Amino acid sequence: MEELVIKVESLAKRFFIPRQKGEKNPSLKWVLPNLFSLVKQLARGDFPGIGFNTKEFWALRDVSFEVRRGEAVGIIGRNGAGKSTLLKILSRITEPTSGKAFIQGRVGSLLQVGAGFHNELTGRENIYLNGAILGMRNQEIQNRFDEIVEFSEIGQFLDTPLKHYSSGMRIRLGFSIAVNLDPEILLLDEVFAVGDAAFRQKCFDRLNNEVLHGRTVLFVSHSMEQVKSLVNRCIVLENGRITFNGDPQTGVEKYLEIAALQRKVLEFPLQPGRAAQLDRCYMTDEDGRPIEATPFTRPARIRVEFSVRKSNSDAPLGVVVGFCNEAGQFLAVVSSDDLPGQSDFSRPGRYYFDAILPGLILNPINMIVRPALSVKGKAVHNHPRMGQGLGVSLIDPETDLSERRKGGRQSALLAVQPLGEWGGLNEDSPNPESNSNPAATSIFVKP
Amino acid sequence: MNKRSNTHRIVITPSPLFPKINFSEIWDEREVLYRFIWRDFKVRYKQTVLGYLWLVLQPLALMALYTLFFSYIARVPSEGIPYPIFLLSALIPWRFFSGSLSSGAGAIVGASGLLKRVYFPRLYLPISGVVSGVIDVMIGFLVLIGVMFYFHITPQLKILLVPALIVLLAGLSFASVLIIASLNAFFRDISRAIPIITQGWLYASPVVYPMSLVPESVRDLYALNPVVGILQSFRWATVGAADAPWSLLAYSTMATVVLLVVGVVMFRSFERNFVDVI
Numbered sequence: 001m002e003e004l005v006i007k008v009e010s011l012a013k014r015f016f017i018p019r020q021k022g023e024k025n026p027s028l029k030w031v032l033p034n035l036f037s038l039v040k041q042l043a044r045g046d047f048p049g050i051g052f053n054t055k056e057f058w059a060l061r062d063v064s065f066e067v068r069r070g071e072a073v074g075i076i077g078r079n080g081a082g083k084s085t086l087l088k089i090l091s092r093i094t095e096p097t098s099g100k101a102f103i104q105g106r107v108g109s110l111l112q113v114g115a116g117f118h119n120e121l122t123g124r125e126n127i128y129l130n131g132a133i134l135g136m137r138n139q140e141i142q143n144r145f146d147e148i149v150e151f152s153e154i155g156q157f158l159d160t161p162l163k164h165y166s167s168g169m170r171i172r173l174g175f176s177i178a179v180n181l182d183p184e185i186l187l188l189d190e191v192f193a194v195g196d197a198a199f200r201q202k203c204f205d206r207l208n209n210e211v212l213h214g215r216t217v218l219f220v221s222h223s224m225e226q227v228k229s230l231v232n233r234c235i236v237l238e239n240g241r242i243t244f245n246g247d248p249q250t251g252v253e254k255y256l257e258i259a260a261l262q263r264k265v266l267e268f269p270l271q272p273g274r275a276a277q278l279d280r281c282y283m284t285d286e287d288g289r290p291i292e293a294t295p296f297t298r299p300a301r302i303r304v305e306f307s308v309r310k311s312n313s314d315a316p317l318g319v320v321v322g323f324c325n326e327a328g329q330f331l332a333v334v335s336s337d338d339l340p341g342q343s344d345f346s347r348p349g350r351y352y353f354d355a356i357l358p359g360l361i362l363n364p365i366n367m368i369v370r371p372a373l374s375v376k377g378k379a380v381h382n383h384p385r386m387g388q389g390l391g392v393s394l395i396d397p398e399t400d401l402s403e404r405r406k407g408g409r410q411s412a413l414l415a416v417q418p419l420g421e422w423g424g425l426n427e428d429s430p431n432p433e434s435n436s437n438p439a440a441t442s443i444f445v446k447p
Numbered sequence: 448m449n450k451r452s453n454t455h456r457i458v459i460t461p462s463p464l465f466p467k468i469n470f471s472e473i474w475d476e477r478e479v480l481y482r483f484i485w486r487d488f489k490v491r492y493k494q495t496v497l498g499y500l501w502l503v504l505q506p507l508a509l510m511a512l513y514t515l516f517f518s519y520i521a522r523v524p525s526e527g528i529p530y531p532i533f534l535l536s537a538l539i540p541w542r543f544f545s546g547s548l549s550s551g552a553g554a555i556v557g558a559s560g561l562l563k564r565v566y567f568p569r570l571y572l573p574i575s576g577v578v579s580g581v582i583d584v585m586i587g588f589l590v591l592i593g594v595m596f597y598f599h600i601t602p603q604l605k606i607l608l609v610p611a612l613i614v615l616l617a618g619l620s621f622a623s624v625l626i627i628a629s630l631n632a633f634f635r636d637i638s639r640a641i642p643i644i645t646q647g648w649l650y651a652s653p654v655v656y657p658m659s660l661v662p663e664s665v666r667d668l669y670a671l672n673p674v675v676g677i678l679q680s681f682r683w684a685t686v687g688a689a690d691a692p693w694s695l696l697a698y699s700t701m702a703t704v705v706l707l708v709v710g711v712v713m714f715r716s717f718e719r720n721f722v723d724v725i
Binding site: 138 | 563
């Protein structure tokens with residue numbers, strides 16, 4: 001067994017974020033019994049925590065893990081799961097609120113390429129500046145200077161001020177310095193998401209070779225392909241806690257599972273000040289459970305839950321649900337105002353509205369559903385997370401879409417799925433067993 | 448990748464209420480500090496025609512301007528010394544101090560990109576700012592000596608005290624930078640107030656006028672300003688105005704030491720939250 005090089009013990013990190021409007025603030029009565037801790041906070045410079053309009057947010061909670069020499073560990077999780085915070089703590093950029101971490105060996109952390117680049121300095125000067133900031137000795141920079149320049153492919157612009165560089169050139173220069181460093185433990189945060197594809201691959205290959213050379217790597221990425229090809233262990237972070245720590249394949253599956261679950265229900269944050277607000281939006285099956293996909297032959301039922309807090313008889317409230325394709329173009333819009341018989345949401349309470357897209361109208365498609373409340377028939381777009389929409393899919397349980405594409409069935413790629421009928425006009429014509437087009441046939445035969 | 452080759456074993460924990468200064472780390476990583484200073488100096492006169500000539504031109508031009516208004520028009524007395532050198536002897540150290548006040552506000556906030564992405568001893572930021580100022584001040588005094596020769600005034604032996612006074616002034620400036628930088632990270636009000644404070648401080652210091660002009664009755668109050676003793680000492684050591692202001696100097700030294708302690712404790716204590724608020 002290789003020796004332990006990183007040991008993290010119940011690490012936690014607290015931030016203070018502004019309270020939402022209308023959330024309860026602590027009253028002055030709270031100040032007196034907490035005077036001592038307030039004074040202590042003042043001395044520590046925890047000013048954001050003192051403000052009455054802030055609340056705690058735990059970016060990391062009880063995070064513990066170990067890394068042995070030569071391991072490449074991937075850290076994955078959704079945005080805001082705490083991945084970057086964890087790397088920032090291990091790079092000593094920010095300190096933990098509680099817990100401990102031990103690191104044995106020289107640490108190199110690359111949270112962003114070209115950190116500390118100065119626009120007015122030339123490429124050459126920036127190599128020296130950035131190299132030093134990243135922890136290289138002057139001598140090391142000199143020894144590797146030619147290699148850095150060659151790797152970066154910036155050649156003749158070496159003595160041009162950085163402000164005249166294109167963004168791609170800056171990234172190349174930054175990477176070239178970074179990959180020429182020589183730490184024992186490497187902390188990488190999502191650094192391969194930038195730059196042109198060829199250069200990115202070149203860096204990735206270089207890194208892959210380094211991993212083979214027995215370096216210890218902690219790697220944050222959203223690219224599951226990179227994670228699978230680079231790491232031999234995977235940590236999944238979810239809301240600041242470790243929910244999985246083990247082999248990469250299972251880790252990636254676990255992550256995708258979490259990501260999918262989160263997509264199934266679109267939840268809107270509480271906005272207590274509003275007269276009415278959206279609460280949740282999801283596609284439901286017959287039993288009212290959220291689902292992510294439904295056969296395109298069956299009705300798709302989108303449920304919008306909303307709350308009405310103040311009566312609003314003079315401004316009739318409605319719900320609008322738009323169905324968009326992945327490019328954001330509207331395919332259909334359903335409005336509660338258009339229903340036969342006026343809907344009445346004027347009294348305070350919680351309501352739902354189901355937008356029903358009948359089966360066999362659209363082809364199998366990935367859709368984005370955009371719900372909104374409307375006043376006098378006009379949609380009100382004042383909800384946070386409104387832009388995200390709810391991702392749902394109409395699927396064809398029979399055939400794979402890609403196979404149809406291979407068969408040249410162009411019509412299957414269009415949005416709408418019309419029906420067709422045929423029959424013989426002569427007495428002796430064969431009678432069709434089924435009277436619809438082939439796509440529909442398969443459906444009617446096996447409902 | 449910020450490789451910290453001398454710290455082979457790192458322990459990361461929440462820092463104590465009053466963190467100590469990690470002197471060995473500050474020494475080990477000194478190449479980063481050197482690069483910061485080098486960068487500040489390189490960048491300063493990029494895309495200028497006159498370049499480093501500005502180091503000499505600026506004090507001379509200000510000298511001409513101030514002499515015109517305060518000596519020629521306002522007839523401010525200068526204790527029998529030609530006004531230009533009387534002024535320069537205090538203006539050069541004053542500009543160092545006031546420059547530190549205004550650069551201090553940006554020392555942390557202005558480096559947010561770097562602070563959020565790489566680790567290095569945070570004290571390097573204020574240190575590098577003050578060191579850049581020291582270089583200016585030394586060149587400024589060479590200019591002053593040149594101007595003194597122009598007025599046929601030979602520097603006396605006591606001018607050798609100037610380096611020690613520069614150290615003291617740098618200490619006071621460093622303390623101010625620490626306090627201002629720490630507070631400005633949380634309260635940007637500081638950076639808005641600095642120009643006003645600097646302006647007021649200039650009027651409350653013997654730069655453009657001699658201290659003898661200050662009414663006897665308020666002079667004790669006036670001397671509470673720690674800059675007064677330092678400026679008077681500079682003036683005494685260079686152009687030899689009045690008697691040596693020993694007691695003022697002693698007070699300024701004490702005040703500097705106290706402010707340095709306050710500044711360092713404050714900076715080290717607030718440092719933990721810089722990255723989370725900038």
